[in-house]
Each structure stands twice: as structure tokens, then as C-alpha cells.
Amino acid sequence: MNIKLQKSRLQKKSRIDITGSKSESNRLLLLQALYPTIRIHNISNSDDATLMQKALHSDNETKDIHHAGTAMRFLTAYYATQKGQQVLLTGSSRMQERPIQILVEALRQLGASIQYTKNEGYPPLLIKGTQLSKKEVTLQANVSSQYISALLLIAPSLQKGITLTLEGKITSIPYIEMTLSLLNELGVKTSFKNNVITVVPYNAPAEEKEFTVESDWSSASYFYSLVALSEVGTTITLSSYKKESLQGDSCLAEIYTKFGVETIFEEKSITLTKTKETTQEKITLDLKNAPDIAQTIAVTAFGLQLSCEMIGLHTLKIKETDRLVALKTELEKLGASVEITDVSLYLEKTNSIRKNISISTYKDHRMAMAFAPLALRVPIQIEKAEVVSKSYPDFWSDLQSIGVQMEEI
Known part of the structure; x- marks a missing residue:
């Protein structure tokens, strides 16, 4: 048209x-998948948020998120934590040209099992969910904030949480702070001092927790x-x-x-x-x-x-x-x-x-x-x-x- x-x-x-907000909605949708007592109001009606929901609710082993870059990053981290579940995460031809190696290597530092099925460093990804037992991870500070947020969002569900060290000058700080603020609102304890971000483990909340997306x-x-x-x-x-x-x-x-x-x-x-x-x-x-x-x-x-x-x-x-x-x-x-x-x-x-x-x-x-x-x-x-x-x-x-x-x- x-x-x-x-x-x-x-x-x-x-x-x-x-x-x-698409950014807030997709963060909360990932947290809701980890903590089902979360209730979300005013979710984005964007393709990206719709595709994120579809992937999370589908029983198919292949998850196709088309052009949704945020969903690709966030779901890569999420499925890496889902012990016993195997998924093939793929997207459009353009998505298969967008690099994801930085996030994959960071998840591997934590113990994730992820393989490239086509070109090294790019989707599609074959992800075998496992219990991530390590907590220390290091990234260059100037990478996409979505890589950083993907790690922070899964952090409270891990046995030991995460200690993330960012090397160099940090960019897109507001998006990192958005992620940490949503975690704090849920009840997760976090720390962001100098270039080190710490997220402690968190058990599922017993009562419903409601979020309204700006x-x-x-x-x-x-x-x-x-x-x-x-x-x-x-x-x-x-x-x-x-x-x-x-x-x-x-x-x-x-x-x-x-x-x-x-x-x-x-x-x-x-x-x-x-x-x-x-x-x-x-x-x-x-x-x-x-x-x-x-x-x-x-x-x-x-x-x-x-x-x-x-x-x-x-x-x-x-x-x-x-x-x-x-x-x-x-x-x-x-x-x-x-x-x-x-x-x-x-x-x-x-x-x-x-x-x-x-x-x-x-x-x-x-x-x-x-x-x-x-x-x-x-x-x-x-x-x-x-x-x-x-x-x-x-x-x-x-x-x-x-x-x-x-x-x-």
C-alpha cells in the first residue's frame, strides 16, 4: 500500500x-512469562508486542518473530533459561542479517546452550533451555541496550542472579534504567554502580502484581x-x-x-x-x-x-x-x-x-x-x-x- x-x-x-510503549510492553511480557502473577494493562498493539505474545504462547518448536528485533533479543535470553525446552528462534530475511553474537556469547558465559543454524553470529538460533548456574558476565558498554536488558530481565529467575560488568562508556542508559525500574517495581533488588549491574534472585510473587504501560x-x-x-x-x-x-x-x-x-x-x-x-x-x-x-x-x-x-x-x-x-x-x-x-x-x-x-x-x-x-x-x-x-x-x-x-x- x-x-x-x-x-x-x-x-x-x-x-x-x-x-x-513497545519497549515497556515487551519487557513486561517477558517478566510475565517468568512470573505469571503479573497483570499488564495498556499493552502496545504494535506488531512487535503482538509477535512477542504469540511466540510466548505458542507450543510450536519454531518461533518466527519476523522483523521484531526486541523480541529476538529478549526471547533468546528467555528460552535459554527454560530447562528441558528446545526452540528454533528465527525471523525475516532482514532479521537474519542483524547480529546477535554479542548476546549469545554473554548467555554462553552464563552456561547457555545456543547454536547458529545458518550463519555464525546471526539468527536463526537453536536454543536448548538449561539451568544457568553461573552469574558473572561481561559486555562491551557501547552495545545495544537490548542485549543488556535481555540479560537483566532473566536475571532474577536465575539461581544466583547476575553480576554484569560493562566495559567502556555506556550508551542508551535510559533503556537500561527502564528495565531496572520495572524489576524494582516487581520487587527485585538491583544495583547499578559505576559499570557494574547486580540483580539478585527473586521468587515468584504470591499475589497479583499489576503494571500499566505508559x-x-x-x-x-x-x-x-x-x-x-x-x-x-x-x-x-x-x-x-x-x-x-x-x-x-x-x-x-x-x-x-x-x-x-x-x-x-x-x-x-x-x-x-x-x-x-x-x-x-x-x-x-x-x-x-x-x-x-x-x-x-x-x-x-x-x-x-x-x-x-x-x-x-x-x-x-x-x-x-x-x-x-x-x-x-x-x-x-x-x-x-x-x-x-x-x-x-x-x-x-x-x-x-x-x-x-x-x-x-x-x-x-x-x-x-x-x-x-x-x-x-x-x-x-x-x-x-x-x-x-x-x-x-x-x-x-x-x-x-x-x-x-x-x-x-
Whole structure:
């Protein structure tokens, strides 16, 4: 399905309810598999969370999680702990190109039995569940936080818990802290001092424990972009959000003040308001703790005809696509000048935006959603727009409800 977005104007005032965070949902789903007395409310309706639930509830030996990267990492750790159970964990062709050796080696340090069935270092994985009797494990600190979180989530179910040493400078700390906060809320004792994380063993809670998932801040990013590209005075209210969020992408509230957008936190929602046109000519950001919003920010800056420099983007090369290359390619089709390295992106200020350009999405949900707000400036087409279901199935209908005009082509 391709979608043509006409040049549009947002309603002056609107409201959107956004489903639960994919990151929180998948962490809680793994914990629920280990501790069935957990009850979860406002679970994400994303493909990733749905595939995670399907895999956990399926009796099939083969678990196919398609494009769901978080599920691949978390389930690798989970099934390694399931004594007496054997599974073949696989995914899409792109998933079989995404490295997982770092996590597999860490689990092997703990005593896991995992073999590669195709290419060394990549899924599919043959996992024979066993009792992990060791507790000491070491990882490079700059690896994907999902590897670290996968280990921390299984840690309380292990005989001795885990002592995880991270070597070097830690990246994506908010996602690690999200995992530890959820463990603490469950009742698990943890410690995070210097570069050493300790999680102690924990018995199943006797009583039901309820968790309500906060709405997804990554999904909110596209509405920040829409407000930034809209007229002064435009407001969008989003629910359900809280000021003291566990999600790293909540830094959006501060970042988008650079684009003239103010955030008001209410009891269970946030209201975004375009208060002024930005006077800045260049935006400089370090996104090592929130790399998933880099695409949104780059497109916002381009739409506002600003220069933008972002660093801390090293994890973007191993996502659904190489997001740095994809961003450069699609922005340049629109008339931008972009330079990238393995860790950074620099967007040069431009004076015009080409109309009716067709944006390739590379099987990456964030490519589709990040470019959609440009419809407030020029007509634009999004190829294979259904890819948004990975994290935000209602995205296109929500955009229509606030004034973005579109048609399938």
C-alpha cells in the first residue's frame, strides 16, 4: 500500500490516544512469562508486542518473530533459561542479517546452550533451555541496550542472579534504567554502580502484581514534528504520558523547544503547542540515549529549513535497515545535502523542498512515520505505508483525524 499525502493544514486543536510503549510492553511480557502473577494493562498493539505474545504462547518448536528485533533479543535470553525446552528462534530475511553474537556469547558465559543454524553470529538460533548456574558476565558498554536488558530481565529467575560488568562508556542508559525500574517495581533488588549491574534472585510473587504501560514516546515524536511544522498556536494533546517517564525518548519534550514546541504535562497526558517560530539556524544534538528519534528530528529540521548535526547514532546501522544511509538517500531525493559517518549525521540548511517525491521505507516503520509530517509543507508519497504496523498500527488514521489529507495509490 502506497499513500499520497496532500499538502495539509492541521486542526488548531486536537487529541490523540496512543497505545502503550513497545519497549515497556515487551519487557513486561517477558517478566510475565517468568512470573505469571503479573497483570499488564495498556499493552502496545504494535506488531512487535503482538509477535512477542504469540511466540510466548505458542507450543510450536519454531518461533518466527519476523522483523521484531526486541523480541529476538529478549526471547533468546528467555528460552535459554527454560530447562528441558528446545526452540528454533528465527525471523525475516532482514532479521537474519542483524547480529546477535554479542548476546549469545554473554548467555554462553552464563552456561547457555545456543547454536547458529545458518550463519555464525546471526539468527536463526537453536536454543536448548538449561539451568544457568553461573552469574558473572561481561559486555562491551557501547552495545545495544537490548542485549543488556535481555540479560537483566532473566536475571532474577536465575539461581544466583547476575553480576554484569560493562566495559567502556555506556550508551542508551535510559533503556537500561527502564528495565531496572520495572524489576524494582516487581520487587527485585538491583544495583547499578559505576559499570557494574547486580540483580539478585527473586521468587515468584504470591499475589497479583499489576503494571500499566505508559504510552509510547517514540510514537509521540511524529506529533512533535507535526506541531513544529505547523502554524503558531497549533496544539495536540496526547495520552497517556507522565513527566517522570522510564522511556529515554521522553527527552523529546526538551529537544523540541528548539523547534518552538512547548510541552505541558497534565495528570495523564501531554499537550504540545507551537508557541513560536524557531530563530535557530542550526540544531546540534547527542542522541546516544535516544537514537530512535533521530529520523524524526532530521526530517523536522529539514522541513523547517535548518541545519542539523546529530551524533551518538552508532546503533542505527543495525536496525530494520541502515537508518543513516536510508535517511541520507531519502532526504537527498527531497533536495537536502546530507553527510553521514558510522555515528553521525549532518544536514545542511536548504531553501526549498521538492514536491511529490516518493519516499522508500526499507521495511522500516520509522522511515514511513518520520517523513509523513512533511505533508504540512509539500505533497509527498510514502511507499509501503503499511510498515507502520510494526510499532503504530493506527498511525495513518490518527493523522487523518487531525487534518492530514491522504489517499491510497
